[in-house]
Amino acid sequence: MLLEHQCAFVNYTKKEDCERAIQAFNGMVVEGAPLSVRYPSKGAGFGPGLYKKECFFWRTTGCTRQDCTYRHIPEHKNIDKDKFTSRLAHINM
Ligand SMILES: [Zn+2]
Numbered sequence: 001m002l003l004e005h006q007c008a009f010v011n012y013t014k015k016e017d018c019e020r021a022i023q024a025f026n027g028m029v030v031e032g033a034p035l036s037v038r039y040p041s042k043g044a045g046f047g048p049g050l051y052k053k054e055c056f057f058w059r060t061t062g063c064t065r066q067d068c069t070y071r072h073i074p075e076h077k078n079i080d081k082d083k084f085t086s087r088l089a090h091i092n093m
Contacts, residue, residue, distance in 0.1 A: 060084040 027034060055070035057063035059080040
């Protein structure tokens with residue numbers, strides 16, 4: 001929730017949940033300000049890639065495959081790297 005922008009981003013894993021949320025919150029008035037809920041105008045995880053599994057390597061050590069069939073979400077790049085490397089360190093002990 002970015003209050004200064006009066007804007008919030010919500011990620012749903014299921015399209016049905018997302019649609020339900022749009023129906024529930026769209027047009028709702030919160031503290032005098034009507035909410036406008038809609039899909040992101042372009043990209044942002046929706047579209048054909050929606051149901052694809054996220055790329056494990058993208059989230060950990062980095063994925064360099066041009067033809068990778070898994071999702072590469074920019075915000076998730078290397079997000080699990082610490083978890084992944086600490087797990088490896090644990091195994092090595
Ligand atoms: Zn990948």
